[in-house]
Amino acid sequence: MVSGCREKKAHNLSYHLTMEMSETISDNKRTLSFNFWSNSLKEKAGFRLQNKVLKHQNKIKVNLYTAANTPPSNAPLETVANIDSLENGTYNITLRLKETQIPGKLIVDNNTYELNLEKNDLVTVKANKLNKIPLNSIFGSVHYYSPATVGIINGFLDALQESGARRQPYFPGNYGLFTVAGNGQIEQKNDSGYLYTKKFIYQYSGDEQKLKALVKKYSFDHTTELLITLRTYNGKLFNLWSFNQ
Numbered sequence: 001m002v003s004g005c006r007e008k009k010a011h012n013l014s015y016h017l018t019m020e021m022s023e024t025i026s027d028n029k030r031t032l033s034f035n036f037w038s039n040s041l042k043e044k045a046g047f048r049l050q051n052k053v054l055k056h057q058n059k060i061k062v063n064l065y066t067a068a069n070t071p072p073s074n075a076p077l078e079t080v081a082n083i084d085s086l087e088n089g090t091y092n093i094t095l096r097l098k099e100t101q102i103p104g105k106l107i108v109d110n111n112t113y114e115l116n117l118e119k120n121d122l123v124t125v126k127a128n129k130l131n132k133i134p135l136n137s138i139f140g141s142v143h144y145y146s147p148a149t150v151g152i153i154n155g156f157l158d159a160l161q162e163s164g165a166r167r168q169p170y171f172p173g174n175y176g177l178f179t180v181a182g183n184g185q186i187e188q189k190n191d192s193g194y195l196y197t198k199k200f201i202y203q204y205s206g207d208e209q210k211l212k213a214l215v216k217k218y219s220f221d222h223t224t225e226l227l228i229t230l231r232t233y234n235g236k237l238f239n240l241w242s243f244n245q
Contacts, residue, residue: 015077017064017097020126021113022176023133025234029085030132032113036064036123037078051081058089060106064097086113095123111171131173131180133233138165138211139178139186139201140230143194149225153198156218156228163210165202177231194227204232212238219243 020035036049047066054061062081091106093115104117113130117123138160142153161167169184178199179187186201204211215230215238223240230238 016121017123018126019123020176021115021130023113023130025133025135028135031085032083032108032130034062034081034083035078036081037076047077049077049079051079053081053083055084059092059094061094061096064095093117097122112173127174129174131171131175133175134170134203135233136203136205137170137201137233138204138230140199140228141191142198142200142226142228143191144196144198144226145194146225147196149196149222150198152218152222152225156214157200159214159218160200160202160204160211163204163214164206165204168203170201208232208236212243215239216243 015038017036017038022033022035024031024033036051038049048069050065050067052063052065054063060083062083064079064081066077086106086108088108088110091108093104093106095102095104095117100120100122102117102120102123104115107114107116111132113132115125115128117125142156144150144153170180170186172180172182172184178201180201181187186199188197188199190197211230211232215228218226219228219240228239
């Protein structure tokens with residue numbers, strides 16, 4: 001898979017990048033991506049960050065470079081390198097930027113992606129392990145403002161289970177959008193900007209329209225009390241702002 005424009009237009013990077021792995025699922029096919037960004041303000045107005053991915057057998061090379069941004073803007077310096085679907089195995093990874101090649105290994109198994117780069121000063125990997133999102137999983141959070149709302153939240157979660165959602169332990173670790181603790185349950189922690197957060201995860205193989213209707217009912221019935229966000233394993237998003245789409 002090849003993305004980006006020709007390298008002869010590229011400019012060398014002169015700042016530090018952060019990288020995070022992410023996964024998408026479509027028709028039960030998993031696609032791994034590397035997300036790169038820089039918090040540096042340098043050159044942000046005049047350039048955009050781009051990438052080119054070269055993949056052959058067990059070798060993957062990601063070239064990162066900046067290109068002229070016309071017209072200039074204050075858009076973030078970020079790019080997503082699509083690695084595509086990978087079979088289980090060990091892959092030789094090379095990140096190339098600022099005339100430097102950073103080698104590493106990417107290990108893919110039934111449960112995880114594990115990326116280990118050689119020590120360097122140019123790219124920081126936010127988390128070197130990413131768990132694969134379980135098929136048929138639904139997950140999300142309920143933000144709320146008062147402990148008095150807990151009864152309503154429990155009613156929503158009970159209604160989810162009555163609609164066919166079921167609990168099961170999950171493989172511990174980082175899934176990108178959520179984290180599973182050592183006991184196999186989704187890790188509970190408040191999100192920034194909210195007093196209280198209740199996170200949930202279930203297995204669900206039923207009608208997604210039932211999920212949408214349930215989130216819509218609770219969202220509109222209790223608009224001033226809570227905010228529900230529900231995601232499906234294949235990328236569907238149900239929340240207060242999605243119902244007009």
